[in-house]
Amino acid sequence: MYFTNLKSAVACVLHQPEICCISEFHTALGQYLNYCQALEEQEADRIVYLAVPSETYQNFFQLPFVQRALQRYQVKLIVYDPKQEEIRQWIR
Template sequence: MPTKDIFHQVVKLALQKDGWTITDDPLSLQLEDDQVFIDLGAERLIAAQRDQEKIAVEIKSFLAPSNLSEFHTALGQFLNYRIVLREKQPERELYLAVNLETYNDFFSRRLPQLSIIEYQLKLIIFDPVQEEIITWTK
């Protein structure tokens, strides 16, 4: 079982405050010989459609000395997880959760912005102090 990110509980609580039910902690998926662990699986009822929206969330703290190095790792994980989800649970949308400070300081730079567009990254930006989701990007 992988180690939980420092912001794991914060993101979990923020999702719950936002109306999500945590279904998996972590979300474990097997694709032949490879098993992946995505930090959280969640769902919520869409009342108007009487259907459920399902997501998977990978949480990254970006606390290492090099945000760029952490971004390379996070991007690689994200792309691989998206492939496994497409095979195993195609109804789930994958999101990368990052704290507000990291988003403002690092994700506003050109390379991360171009990568978000190129790889169609979906982000959850959260405030770790308020334990709330600030915004979702799609």
């Protein structure tokens, strides 16, 4: 699914709210990196964001291992509230 930002074209990878273990994080990160590479070659003006539910961000995404991976691969995040269906935070 894609969100479009008026200032820049943004492609957003939505992930399942149930991220709860390292293997699911690896899958999401790999998918994110693949999208980044594909868009870099095809549509360089787009920015890829990994969207994660706010609860997952507050818990799992604060683990040191996850934080290091996000920093190493310069992962951009959208933190959203699935119940309210609204974006809480954009993290570049």
